[in-house]
Structure formats: C-alpha cells, structure tokens
Amino acid sequence: MNPTIEKLAGLAEVTVAMRRVKALTEKARPRYHIETFGCQMNVHDSEKLAGMLEQMGYTGAKRAGEADLILMNTCCVREHAESRAFGHLGAFADNKRENPSLVVAVCGCMMQQKDVALRVKQRFPFVDIIFGTHNLHRFPLMLLRVLENRVRVFEVHGEAGGVVEGLPVRRRKGAKAFVTIMQGCTNFCTYCIVPHVRGPERSRDIDNILSEARGLAESGVKEITLLGQNVNAYGKDLMHGPGFAELLWGVAEIDGIERIRFMTCHPKDVSDALIEAMAGCEKVCRHIHLPVQSGSTAILRAMNRKYTKEDYLALAGRMKDAVPGLEITTDIIVGFPGETREDFDETLDLVRRAGFSAAFTFMYSPRKGTPAAKLADRVEKAVKKERLLELNALVAGMTARENEAYVGRTERVLVEGVRESDGERLCYGRTHASKTVCFTGGAAPGDIALVTVTHTRELSLHGKQAEV
Numbered sequence: 080m081n082p083t084i085e086k087l088a089g090l091a092e093v094t095v096a097m098r099r100v101k102a103l104t105e106k107a108r109p110r111y112h113i114e115t116f117g118c119q120m121n122v123h124d125s126e127k128l129a130g131m132l133e134q135m136g137y138t139g140a141k142r143a144g145e146a147d148l149i150l151m152n153t154c155c156v157r158e159h160a161e162s163r164a165f166g167h168l169g170a171f172a173d174n175k176r177e178n179p180s181l182v183v184a185v186c187g188c189m190m191q192q193k194d195v196a197l198r199v200k201q202r203f204p205f206v207d208i209i210f211g212t213h214n215l216h217r218f219p220l221m222l223l224r225v226l227e228n229r230v231r232v233f234e235v236h237g238e239a240g241g242v243v244e245g246l247p248v249r250r251r252k253g254a255k256a257f258v259t260i261m262q263g264c265t266n267f268c269t270y271c272i273v274p275h276v277r278g279p280e281r282s283r284d285i286d287n288i289l290s291e292a293r294g295l296a297e298s299g300v301k302e303i304t305l306l307g308q309n310v311n312a313y314g315k316d317l318m319h320g321p322g323f324a325e326l327l328w329g330v331a332e333i334d335g336i337e338r339i340r341f342m343t344c345h346p347k348d349v350s351d352a353l354i355e356a357m358a359g360c361e362k363v364c365r366h367i368h369l370p371v372q373s374g375s376t377a378i379l380r381a382m383n384r385k386y387t388k389e390d391y392l393a394l395a396g397r398m399k400d401a402v403p404g405l406e407i408t409t410d411i412i413v414g415f416p417g418e419t420r421e422d423f424d425e426t427l428d429l430v431r432r433a434g435f436s437a438a439f440t441f442m443y444s445p446r447k448g449t450p451a452a453k454l455a456d457r458v459e460k461a462v463k464k465e466r467l468l469e470l471n472a473l474v475a476g477m478t479a480r481e482n483e484a485y486v487g488r489t490e491r492v493l494v495e496g497v498r499e500s501d502g503e504r505l506c507y508g509r510t511h512a513s514k515t516v517c518f519t520g521g522a523a524p525g526d527i528a529l530v531t532v533t534h535t536r537e538l539s540l541h542g543k544q545a546e547v
C-alpha cells in the first residue's frame with residue numbers, strides 16, 4: 080500500500096480507538112500521570128501522549144498515586160537515565176497492588192531496544208503496555224485492547240515509518256512551545272544509540288510545521304523551539320524540499336511569534352544559509368547549541384563526528400563574526416575510549432578558544448549496541464572523574480566571566496513565569512541569546528520586559544525591570 084494511504088488508514092483506526100476508549104471511560108472520568116526521562120524530544124512526545132489521553136477523556140494527575148493510568152516515557156541515551164527509569168518502574172508495583180485496575184504503560188527510546196523491552200516485560204509483570212518510539216501514535220489502540228480484554232500488550236516496531244501528522248498535543252500553557260520538525264538521525268556517532276532507536280532522519284512537511292506554528296501563535300505562544308536530533312539537516316531527506324534556513328524564515332513571517340530557537344545542531348550541517356538567517360532575522364535567537372564532544376581530532380574521528388578541531392574552531396569563529404552577541408553552548412564527553420592526556424588537553428584548548436557560554440559535560444559510558452561499546456582502551460573511571468572536574472572548573476570560570484560582562488546592561492527578557500520569594504515578586508525568563516534572568520518588577524508571563532542586570536549568581540543573571 081502507498082505509505083501515505085497506509086498512514087491515513089492507520090490514523091483512522093487510531094481515531095476510532097480513541098472514541099471507543101472515551102465511551103468506555105466516560106463515567107469513570109479517569110486520570111493519567113506521565114513521567115518523562117531524557118531530552119526535549121521525549122518531553123514533546125509526552126505532550127502528544129497527553130493530548131491523546133485527554134481526547135480519550137482522561138485528565139491529568141500530579142502524582143502517580145492519584146492516577147488510573149501511569150505512563151513512563153523512557154530514555155536510553157545515558158546509562159544513568161536507564162537505571163533511574165528501572166528504579167522508578169519498580170515503585171509502581173505498589174500502586175498496582177493498591178489499585179488492581181490501574182494501567183501501567185512504558186514507552187520511549189529504551190523500549191525501542193527489543194532486548195530491554197523484553198526484560199521489562201519479564202521483570203515487571205504488572206506492566207500492561209510496552210511500546211517503542213516508532214508506533215507512539217498507536218497508543219490508543221493498545222490502551223483499548225487492555226481496557227476491553229485485560230491482556231498485556233507488547234508492540235515494538237523495527238521499522239521507523241514516516242512522520243505521523245495530526246496527533247492531538249497537550250502543551251503546558253505559556254509563552255513557549257516545542258515543535259518537532261524532524262525525527263531520527265543518520266549520523267551514527269559511534270557512542271550514540273539514537274540512530275539505532277529513533278531511525279533515520281525524516282523531515283516533516285514544511286506546510287504542516289508552519290500551520291502548527293501559526294496555530295500556536297494564535298493561542299498566544301511567543302517563542303517556538305524547533306526540535307530534532309539534527310535540526311540543521313532538516314529537508315535533506317525531502318525531494319527538492321526546503322532547507323532549515325528557509326524554514327526559519329518561514330516561521331519568522333508568522334505574526335505573534337517573537338522568538339525562534341532550535342536544537343540540536345550538528346557542526347557538519349551548519350550552512351551559510353543558516354548563518355545568514357541567524358544574522359539577518361531578528362526573531363532567530365542569538366544562540367546555537369553546537370555539540371563539539373571533544374577537542375581532539377583523533378578522538379573526533381573515532382567518534383565519527385566528521386569534523387576536525389580546526390573545522391570546529393573555524394566554524395565557531397565564523398558564526399561569532401557574522402552574528403554579533405552570539406552565544407554558543409556545547410556538549411563534551413570526557414574519557415572516550417583511547418582518550419590520552421594529550422587528547423584531553425586538546426579539549427581544554429578548544430574550550431578556551433571557542434568561547435563557549437556554557438557546556439554540558441559528561442563522562443563517557445558505553446551504550447550497548449553502539450560501535451564504541453566494543454572499543455578497548457577504556458579510560459579508568461578515576462581518570463574520567465578527574466578530567467571532568469578539571470573541564471567543569473574551566474567552563475564555570477568562563478561562564479562566570481561572560482555573565483559578569485552583563486552587569487549594567489539592559490536586556491530584553493521574555494518572561495516565562497513569576498514567583499514570590501521573601502515577600503518579593505520575582506519574574507524569570509531568558510534573554511534573546513541564552514541567559515536565564517531573574518528580576519524584580521511587574522511584568523507578566525509572555526511579556527518581553529526590559530531588564531537591567533545588577534548582579535550574577537552561579538549560572539544566572541539577576542536584575543530589575545527597567546523604567547520604560
């Protein structure tokens with residue numbers, strides 16, 4: 080069958096299932112609770128699952144103990160996330176004992192690995208539904224089978240398939256929203272499990288993205304973050320499709336959208352057109368998250384990153400020259416197999432020269448199923464720890480110095496929320512680049528306030544709303 084027709088037929092089935100679940104649960108007015116691990120892509124997937132659940136008559140519950148359905152959306156990118164997820168899942172056994180009609184479901188990247196999904200099925204007999212990332216849209220069908228027949232449902236699809244459009248989304252109310260523009264990744268960095276569990280890059284149709292963004296603007300959203308594992312490869316898989324820069328310009332044309340952010344980018348896919356869009360389009364925020372991972376060209380090669388230390392430094396310099404005030408943040412892994420002290424010194428050197436605003440740093444841990452997990456020459460844990468501390472101290476010093484330079488400046492801050500602290504009204508939000516700001520003043524969420532920075536504290540800026 081033609082994939083589009085197949086998809087439409089599949090969606091029709093899903094819509095019918097949603098109606099039937101709603102009819103079954105109408106009187107009970109059931110509640111759901113979702114726990115999400117991992118990145119923004121997972122957060123947004125959970126928003127879709129919440130959207131489907133609300134369409135089926137469920138309402139949100141803050142705590143698992145209050146819910147009739149608990150859904151855990153897992154991540155397998157880091158070992159820590161996986162062990163945390165297993166710990167959490169075990170705790171739901173008590174909930175099931177107290178409420179035998181409770182439905183427990185587990186999904187996400189971890190479940191896309193068939194061996195892990197099988198382990199969960201065997202070790203946690205109280206789990207009713209297990210599904211992977213490729214068939215998230217089929218969740219209502221699985222839920223219907225559990226409610227009607229009280230069977231356990233195990234659905235992990237090997238093939239990624241196309242991007243499914245038209246699912247309901249339950250977003251948190253506010254001035255900011257995530258929009259997924261593509262799924263999957265085709266880069267196969269040797270340490271990373273993502274291409275193995277999320278499938279190859281699949282871009283959404285630009286018209287669907289723009290119409291979603293228009294709808295968000297109409298509902299009061301001012302800042303959109305375009306999401307994907309590798310957003311700047313957007314459109315490469317579409318026949319004669321638009322590229323990422325064209326998408327940015329398209330979103331910028333939407334009235335009401337004031338700021339556009341995006342993540343994550345791969346350095347090899349940063350095009351001149353993207354740099355021009357960042358330089359020329361006021362709505363595109365002056366921030367790019369550009370993971371470097373290592374400063375050693377030899378380690379970058381072993382990681383299959385497809386650029387050298389010099390390539391990265393030249394790109395960062397070119398971007399900073401073209402986009403005044405650009406803030407670059409990054410990810411760095413220390414202790415990749417074979418990393419010598421000299422390799423690590425190259426990383427420290429790159430960090431000093433690239434001028435990062437912040438860095439998310441990690442100790443390498445092998446992910447089963449990736450090529451790097453088979454590499455010998457592992458770096459000892461104690462050495463990895465030492466290197467991580469050294470790198471963190473360097474980055475913290477650089478971030479603190481950059482933040483200090485903001486003192487006395489007046490910045491335009493998009494207000495994300497307001498809270499009371501010691502009898503004082505505090506607003507918080509972000510600058511046009513990437514700094515978090517906390518300030519006193521009368522601004523409301525969604526406002527763009529002028530804020531004079533008076534001091535810094537750890538990683539954030541503090542100040543007061545300026546007189547207009």
Ligand code: SF4
Nearest residue numbers: 264266267268271273
């Ligand atoms: S670019 Fe590399 S690190 Fe990022 S998701 Fe793809 S394979 Fe993983």
